[in-house]
Each structure stands twice: as structure tokens, then as C-alpha cells.
């Protein structure tokens with residue numbers, strides 16, 4: 594089949610992208626690895642022995658980065674709509690995080706284990722309808738935040754991908770209620786044309802503080 598101009602230019606961008614080439618030589622499953630590496634360098638999110646929940650994990654490059662940092666004493670619970678080839682030390686669930694049954698499956702796996710870090714690289718399939726796409730990612734952000742409130746250890750941290758647009762500011766406000774420090778950042782490895790931005794919540798507040806906002 595003859596390749597269209599658009600797919601040719603996508604291919605050119607992909608092949609010449611230094612992060613794609615870097616991922617290939619470093620053995621990462623995707624260039625997304627460098628977004629988490631950068632976030633970790635800046636915010637010191639990962640430590641040996643941590644329990645991490647990775648939402649929207651496929652193809653698995655964040656799991657690879659986490660594994661390298663937390664070592665064999667740590668544990669990763671990962672979830673995605675798509676299949677993911679197994680990775681050592683990763684307990685994977687295939688399913689939609691918006692689905693209550695899938696959430697319960699994850700909660701059952703955790704059993705009584707509390708989580709040090711919740712990260713989400715989930716985004717809806719882009720429809721091109723801005724308000725729909727925006728509402729879709731904010732909904733995923735809110736579900737991830739809700740999960741963090743229920744499952745995090747004291748002082749736990751949070752990293753989610755979002756898009757700037759409607760409800761973005763209210764989501765940041767909600768995150769500020771939950772975490773002691775909230776920062777946004779755009780990694781160098783995030784493509785310029787991508788509207789994505791990452792929100793980092795550090796040190797979840799304690800139950801008494803969250804209770805004051807009716808959040809527990």
C-alpha cells in the first residue's frame with residue numbers, strides 16, 4: 594500500500610527522534626521511559642523496596658524504569674486496557690480502570706498492602722473533539738486521585754498525565770487539597786506538539802487533614 598504523506602512524516606519524526614533511538618539502545622519498550630526518568634530525577638519519586646501502582650502501563654517502559662529503581666524488594670501493580678508482555682516483578686491486570694470490577698480486581702490484588710506511589714500515563718484515545726478528550730482525561734485523573742486517597746501510605750506520592758483545558762485548574766485545586774505540594778511539569782522528552790502535562794503530588798496529607806475536607 595502506498596504510504597500517505599502524513600504517515601511518512603510521522604515515520605521521519607519517529608526515526609529521527611533521539612528519544613526513540615535512545616529507548617532502542619537502552620532496551621526500553623517505549624520513549625515514554627524518559628518522561629518518568631526525568632520526573633524521578635526532579636522529584637525523587639522512586640526508592641528501593643517501594644510498592645507502586647502504574648495505571649495505563651502498556652507497553653511497559655515505566656514498569657522497566659520502576660523495576661530498576663525499586664529492586665527485587667519492591668512490587669509493581671500495573672493495569673492497562675491493552676495486553677502487556679510480562680515483566681519480572683510486575684503483577685498486571687488487563688482492563689479499563691473506569692470499570693468498578695477492574696478497580697476491585699486491583700484492590701483484591703493489593704489485599705492490605707498500601708502504596709508508596711501511584712502513577713498514571715492513561716489518556717483516552719484522542720477523538721479530536723477537544724471538550725470530549727479533555728473531559729476524558731480529567732475523569733481518568735480524578736479516578737487516579739481517588740484511588741491514591743484510598744490506597745496510599747502516609748507521605749505517598751502521585752504522578753499523573755493530564756491536558757491543559759477545561760476542568761484542569763479544578764483538578765489541580767483538588768490535588769492541592771490532597772497533597773502537601775503540587776507541581777506541574779513538561780518533560781523534555783514530551784513532544785512539543787503534545788498537549789500533555791504532568792502533575793506531581795508529593796506527600797499525601799494525613800487522614801485528619803483529609804477528613805477536614807470530607808475526603809476519607
Ligand SMILES: C[S@@+](CC[C@H](N)C(=O)[O-])C[C@H]1O[C@@H](n2cnc3c(N)ncnc32)[C@H](O)[C@@H]1O
Nearest residue numbers: 625649651652653654655673674689690714715
Ligand atoms: C502513553 S501509553 C502508556 C505508556 C507507558 N507509560 C509506558 O511507559 O510504556 C497510555 C496507556 O494508557 C492506556 N489507557 C488509556 N485509558 C485507559 C483506561 N481507561 N484504563 C486502562 N488503561 C488505559 C492505553 O491503553 C495506553 O496503553
